[in-house]
Amino acid sequence: MRLITQVPGNGTQLADAPHSGHEKVRIVRAMVIPAHGPPEVLEYCEVPDPAPGPGEVLIRVAFAGVNFTDVRNRRGDGLGIPPMIPGIEVAGVVTGVGPGVADLAEGTAVTALTGGHSYAEMVACDARRVLPLPPGLVGDPVSATVMGVLPSALNLLRVAARARPDETMLIHGASGGVGTALVQAAAVLGLGPVHGTVSSPAKLQYAERYGFDGVHLRDGFVESLHAATGGRGVDVIFDPIGGEVRAHSFAALAPLGRLIHFGNASLEPEVVPPAVDLRARGLGYVGYSGGQHALFEFEAVRRTWIEALELVESGRVTIEVTRVLGLADAAEAHRLIESRSAVGKIVLAVD
Ligand SMILES: NC(=O)c1ccc[n+]([C@@H]2O[C@H](COP(=O)([O-])OP(=O)(O)OC[C@H]3O[C@@H](n4cnc5c(N)ncnc54)[C@H](OP(=O)(O)O)[C@@H]3O)[C@@H](O)[C@H]2O)c1
Incomplete structure (x- = not known):
């Protein structure tokens, strides 16, 4: 197994560290993206053991969630710069507490939104992004x-x-992680009716279990939505796909409707609708990024993390883990997502 000594954000650079021969060189195993490329670039490596800095805790990872953003960071259409350890969310046990952390103790089982470095045996994380399980x-x-x-x-x-x-909503990518969470969150908040679109009959069958008022095949969705809404269209569309799907979505919006774009899975050029068209029908075109939102309104976003944990614990929302793979099989998890074969969530088991 290759030892990678320089992974930014993951501890000291071993090559430069003083090493008398008597010291124990502390390493852990991790999945590393050494360079942008296909799933096969993911490499199971030994890396420096991270240490918790001020305000951080060290977590021994039991499970790491796999997200679309990890795929983007690997491919090169995200923000990640190799060499890097992908992965933004984990569950595990606190094994170290950095200076200034008062409310988390060693031995506490936690879940965390780490922001990176999570496909690993150990991860250091801002304690404010960690919740006891x-x-x-x-x-x-x-x-x-x-x-x-x-x-x-x-x-x-x-x-x-x-x-x-009473606003009618439409969710593209209805069988995915965000899609299945969105329809359930809408029910919790007393919103709806909610429709969804998917790319295949198998995904349609899967999505139908989540309480949509209607799930439609993506082909011909504008006509299906007009048929389902008496010709009016929908008030809100959530679109993580972009490209042709987004361009057609404006035709499915009712007057004064809003199209919320929060991803561009299609990798097609970003859609920029003419302002005059938006004005003519009073339409809104709104972007959203959870990562950026936490920079603007940290405490408000932190409250939604706590709320989400309570919703899952109480069983009011189900997040279905459809595949659990080993850490060394992270490339397979990425293949499943990129080939659009995955539904629900994929998780890597680390220990
Ligand atoms: N802005 C934010 O805060 C935020 C947060 C989380 C996720 N996202 C974005 O939301 C999207 C969905 O995330 P997710 O966690 O729900 O991912 P996911 O579970 O993998 O679902 C992605 C969905 O996108 C659809 N899709 C369309 N074109 C695709 C393509 N070329 N490759 C792969 N999937 C494609 C697939 O549904 P069909 O096969 O039915 O089309 C799939 O269900 C991603 O674009 C992600 O970047 C944004």
Whole structure:
């Protein structure tokens, strides 16, 4: 197994560290993106053991959630710069506490939105992004994926769409992690009716289990939505796909509707609708990024992390982990997402 000595954000550079021969060189295993490329670039490596800095805790990772953003960081259409360890969310146990952390102790089972470095045996993380796990979720793979898609869904509905009761909504990518969280979050908030679109009959069957008022095949969705709404169209559309899907979506919006864009999975050029068209029908075109939102309103976003944990613990929202793979099989997890074969969430089991 290759030893990678320089992974930014992951401890000291071993090559430069003083090493008398008597010291124990502390290493852990991790999946590293050494360079942008296909899933095969992911490499199971030994890396420096991270240490918790001020305000951080060290977590021994039990499970790491796999997200679309990890795929983007690997491919090169995200913000990540190799060499890097992907992964933004984990569950595990606190094994170290940095200076200034008062409310988390060693031995506490936690879930965390780490922001990076999570496909690893150990990760250091800002303690404000770490929540103690209720006993019922400890050891459950879903514990690693509570703070990602569901808080995004809650904020997409409340902050980005400012959705009102009785507004009709449409969710593209209805069988995915965010899609299945969005329809359930809408039910919790008393919003809807909610429709969804998917790319295949198998995904349609999967999505239908989540309480949509209608799930439609992507082909011909504008006509299907007009048929389902008596020709009016929908008030709010959530679109993580972009390209042709987004361009057609404007035709499915009712007057005064809003199109919320929060991803561009298609990799097609970003859609920029003419302002005059938006004005003519009173349409809104609103962007959302959970990562950026936490920079603007940290405490408000932190409250949605706590809310999401309570919703999952109480069973009011189900986040289904459809595959659990080993850490060394991270490339397979990426293949499943990129080939659009995945539904629900994929989690890596680390220990
Ligand atoms: N802005 C934010 O805060 C935020 C937060 C989380 C996620 N996201 C974005 O939201 C999107 C969905 O995330 P997720 O966690 O729900 O991912 P996911 O579970 O992998 O779902 C992605 C969905 O996108 C659809 N899709 C369309 N074109 C695709 C393509 N070329 N490759 C792969 N999937 C494609 C797939 O549905 P069909 O096959 O039915 O089209 C799939 O269900 C991603 O674009 C992600 O970057 C944004």
